[in-house]
Amino acid sequence: MGRLFGTDGVRGVANVDLTADLALSLSGAAVSVLTRSGRSVRPRPLVVVGRDTRPSGEFLEAAVTAGLAAAGADVLRMGVVPTPAVAFGVVAAEADLGVVLSASHNAMPDNGIKLFAGGGFKLPDEIEDQIEAHLGQLWDRPTGAGVGRIRDEPALLERYEQHLLDAAPVRLDGLRVVVDCAEGAASLIAPAVLRRAGADVVPLSSQGDGLRINAGCGATYLDPLSKGVVENGAHAGIAFDGDADRCLGVDASGTVVDGDQILAISAIALRERGALAADTVVTTVMANLGFKQAMQAQGICVVETSVGDRYVLEAMRGGGFLLGGEQSGHVIFLDHATTGDGLLTALQLLGRVAETGQPLAELAAVMTRLPQVLVNVRVKDKHRLADDPRVLAALARAERKLGDSGRVLLRPSGTEPLVRVMVEAADEDAARETADRLAAAVGQALH
Numbered sequence: 001m002g003r004l005f006g007t008d009g010v011r012g013v014a015n016v017d018l019t020a021d022l023a024l025s026l027s028g029a030a031v032s033v034l035t036r037s038g039r040s041v042r043p044r045p046l047v048v049v050g051r052d053t054r055p056s057g058e059f060l061e062a063a064v065t066a067g068l069a070a071a072g073a074d075v076l077r078m079g080v081v082p083t084p085a086v087a088f089g090v091v092a093a094e095a096d097l098g099v100v101l102s103a104s105h106n107a108m109p110d111n112g113i114k115l116f117a118g119g120g121f122k123l124p125d126e127i128e129d130q131i132e133a134h135l136g137q138l139w140d141r142p143t144g145a146g147v148g149r150i151r152d153e154p155a156l157l158e159r160y161e162q163h164l165l166d167a168a169p170v171r172l173d174g175l176r177v178v179v180d181c182a183e184g185a186a187s188l189i190a191p192a193v194l195r196r197a198g199a200d201v202v203p204l205s206s207q208g209d210g211l212r213i214n215a216g217c218g219a220t221y222l223d224p225l226s227k228g229v230v231e232n233g234a235h236a237g238i239a240f241d242g243d244a245d246r247c248l249g250v251d252a253s254g255t256v257v258d259g260d261q262i263l264a265i266s267a268i269a270l271r272e273r274g275a276l277a278a279d280t281v282v283t284t285v286m287a288n289l290g291f292k293q294a295m296q297a298q299g300i301c302v303v304e305t306s307v308g309d310r311y312v313l314e315a316m317r318g319g320g321f322l323l324g325g326e327q328s329g330h331v332i333f334l335d336h337a338t339t340g341d342g343l344l345t346a347l348q349l350l351g352r353v354a355e356t357g358q359p360l361a362e363l364a365a366v367m368t369r370l371p372q373v374l375v376n377v378r379v380k381d382k383h384r385l386a387d388d389p390r391v392l393a394a395l396a397r398a399e400r401k402l403g404d405s406g407r408v409l410l411r412p413s414g415t416e417p418l419v420r421v422m423v424e425a426a427d428e429d430a431a432r433e434t435a436d437r438l439a440a441a442v443g444q445a446l447h
Contacts, residue, residue, distance in 0.1 A: 003132070004132045005129075005131075005132060007310065008104070008112070008114060008308075008309075009100075009112050009114035010026065010112055010114075011103050011110060011111070012111075013109050013110055013111075014054070014056030014060065014109060014111040015059075018056075018110075018112065018113070020063040021063075023060045024063040024064070024067035024070075025135055025136070026064075026067070026113060026135065027064045027065075027066075027067030027068045027113075028067040028068070028071040028139075029131045029132075029134040029137075030068075030097060030099075030131050031067075031068055031071035031072060031073045031097075032071055032134055032137075032139050033127065033131050033134055034096055035071075035072070042096065044072050044073060044074055044146075044148060045072070045073040045095075045097060046073065046074050046076065046093060046094070046096055047073045047076070047095060047096065047097045047099060048075075048076045048086055048089040048090050048093055048095045048097070048098045048099070048153075048156065049064060049065055049068070049075055049077050049078065049086070050077075050078040050079065050080070050082075050083070050086040050089070050098075050099075050100055050101070051080060051081075051100065051101035052102040052103075052184050052210070052213065052243045053080055053183060053184055053185060053208050053209070053210030054102070054103070054108055054111055054213055055210050055211065056109075056111045057101045057102070057111060060111055060113070061077070064101065064113070065077065068148055068150075069147055069148035070141060070142075070147065070148070071139075071141070071142075071148070072142040072147060072148050073097075073148040074150075075150040076089070076093055076095065076152075077151070077152045077153060078153060078154075078156050078157055079152065079154075079157070080185055080187075080208065081157055081160070081185055081189070082185045082189065082240075082243060082244035082245065082341070082343060083100045083102055083104075083114065083185070083243040083244065083245040083339070084244070084337055084339050084340065084343075085185075085189075086098045086100045086116060087116050087120040087337070087338050087339045088120065088156075088159075088160045088337070088338075089153075089160065090117075090118065090119070091119065091120040091338065092156055092160075093156060094118075095118065096118045097115065097116065097117065097118065098115065098116030098117075098120070099114070099115060099116075100112075100113070100114040100115075100243065101113060102114065102185065102242060103242070103243075104242055104243045104245065105214055105218070105241040106214065106242070107214060107215070108210065108213050108214070108215065115128070115131075116338075116339075119338065120337075120338035120339070121313070121338050121339070122310055122339065157189070161192070161193055161196070163336075164341075164344055164347060165347075167333070167336040167347065168347040168348070168351050169273075169347075169348065169351040169352070169355055170351050170354050171197060171198040172194065172198040172199040172347075172351065172354050173198035175198070175353065175354055176232065176233065176234040176235050177194060177199045177200070177201055177235065177238060178201075178203075178204060178225060178229045178234045178236075178238075178250075179191055179202070179203050179206070179238050179239075179240075179346075180204040180205050180218055180219075180224060180237065180238070180239040180240065181203060181204065181205050181208075181240055182213060182219065182240050182241055182244075183205045183206070183207060183208060183209045183210065183212045183214070183215070183217060183218075184208075184214065184218065184240065184241065184242035184243060184244060185240075185242065185244045186244035187205075187206045187207065187208035188206075189343065190203075190206075190238075190240060190343055190346070191206060193343060194238075194350075199350065204217065204224060204225065204228050205217035213242045214241065214242045218240060218241050218242065219239045219240055219241040219246060219247060219328075219342075220241065222239055222248060222250060225238075225239045225250050226250050226254035226255070226256070229250050229251075229252065230252075230253070230254045235360065236249060236250065236251060236252065236349075236350060236360045237249065237250035237251075237254075238342075238346045238349075238350070240342045241329075241342070244341075244343060245339060245340045245341060245342055246259070246328060246340050246342045246345070247262075247329050247343070247345050247346050248262075248328075248329045249262060249346075249349055249360060249364075251359065251361040251364060252359055252360065257360060258327055258329070258369070259325055259327040259328050259329040259330065260287050260288045260290070260327045260367065261364040261366075261369070262329065262331055263281060263287075263323070263324075263325045264291055264295065264364075264367045265349060265352055265363050265364065265366065266323060266325075266345075266348055266349070266352070267295065267298075267300050268298060268300070269352045269355075270323055275335070276300070276322065277320055277322040278301070278319070278320065278321060279300050279301055280300065280303060280319070280321050280323075281295060281300055281301070281302055281303070281321070281324060281325075282302075282303045282304075282315045282316050282319070282323070282324030282325075283302060283304060283312065283326065284305050284307045284312060284326055284327075285305070285306065285307065285409055285411075286326070286327055286422065287302075287326075287327055288369050288370055289424045290367045290368045290369045290370045291367050293367070293368075294366055298366075303324075307326075307411070308326075309325075309326060309332065309339070309340050312325065312330070312332060313332055313334075313338075316332060321334070325340070329342065331348075333345070333348065370424045370426065370431075371424065371426075371431045372422065372423070373422070373424075373428070373432050373434075373435040374420060374422045374435075375420075375421040375435045375436065375439040376413075376418045376419075376420055376421075377418060377419045377420075377421060377439045377446075378417060378418055378443075379417060379418065379442065379443065379446035379447065380446060380447060381446055382413065382417055382418065382419055382446065383412070384445075385410060385412050385419055385442070390441065390444070391410070391441065391445045391446070394437070394441035394442070395410060395438065398423070398437070398438050402423075405425060405426045406424045406425035406430070406431065407423075407424050408434070409423075410422075410438075410442070419442050419446065421435050421439045421442060422435070423435040
């Protein structure tokens with residue numbers, strides 16, 4: 001059996017892989033580990049719980065809160081809220097743990113359990129391993145007054161909304177914005193907060209119908225947003241994923257503004273305000289080469305990490321940097337949040353439009369996206385990738401051909417028997433040809 005926790009919590013098909021029994025046991029084990037490790041400073045741990053709109057979130061929330069209370073923890077329920085709202089709630093309530101029930105951008109049948117430690121940061125791997133090891137173990141169950149209490153805490157969501165507004169650089173008066181909420185956790189809060197910030201908001205996929213979460217809408221399906229922006233004569237569009245921890249943009253013409261462009265715009269804005277620590281931004285190896293070239297032209301340093309927002313955050317905390325993110329739209333403003341926050345990012349991006357008076361397309365033009373082609377190659381042994389001589393020779397040929405005008409990245413998938421071949425070049429035909437040749441060589445070598 002593999003490790004239960006993945007790169008972003010525990011995920012699977014709800015009621016098949018992720019059952020009520022597992023949710024109950026996992027939450028109880030988490031409280032037991034917190035108590036035994038001395039990580040809780042209270043006689044009884046305090047836990048904040050939130051979920052997205054998926055129907056399965058209702059029974060999983062019931063199971064999680066039951067497990068937490070049965071283990072002796074007090075529970076504050078936030079209800080349907082974005083993932084970063086729970087991270088904020090942990091900090092605001094000085095809680096010991098946060099639990100989010102969401103599978104982010106995954107399809108509706110999936111769900112997940114994500115844990116935040118005290119302080120609002122994701123649990124480190126070693127604590128997740130301790131929780132997993134504790135599953136199924138016998139432990140003393142409290143009785144009587146020792147069991148935990150469960151209560152709803154709407155004030156935490158109100159405090160989160162005000163926190164977002166306080167972090168906005170300027171008001172958004174005069175901006176018309178189309179907002180695609182992915183029928184997820186942003187459905188109520190995003191239009192409300194953006195309106196409070198002054199924007200004229202046209203909501204899409206905002207009924208909060210968990211049956212349709214991420215289905216042809218949101219940050220993974222941008223066509224409806226692009227169409228909506230043009231039809232409504234809007235200045236910009238914003239699309240969230242199911243749990244609203246990331247967002248992507250669309251300019252007035254319907255052209256996508258991706259996470260790299262949002263990160264570039266944000267880095268320049270913070271640097272101008274004197275708020276970009278060490279004039280440095282953190283991103284992953286998947287960032288477009290155009291992003292790095294743009295930052296170099298602006299005199300901003302770039303620190304690269306492995307793919308994954310947790311690695312971005314680790315580098316930020318380790319280096320004292322305040323801005324980092326991914327092409328997918330996870331952007332972390334560490335002076336305002338402990339994790340990626342799509343609504344915070346939207347306020348920062350739209351605030352830059354309002355602050356400068358420049359159209360989003362003009363701001364995004366600070367970087368030129370090089371054509372990027374990604375090919376997934378199914379292989380028998382992805383672990384031979386780093387030292388197979390045929391792969392290394394093919395890689396060297398591709399790099400010589402591209403020279404300084406492009407780059408190549410080979411990496412094994414973390415969850416599947418795949419090698420991901422990514423090629424960037426000055427034009428798409430060259431990128432596609434190089435990627436296909438390299439993918440064929442990898443497939444032959446590692447078959």
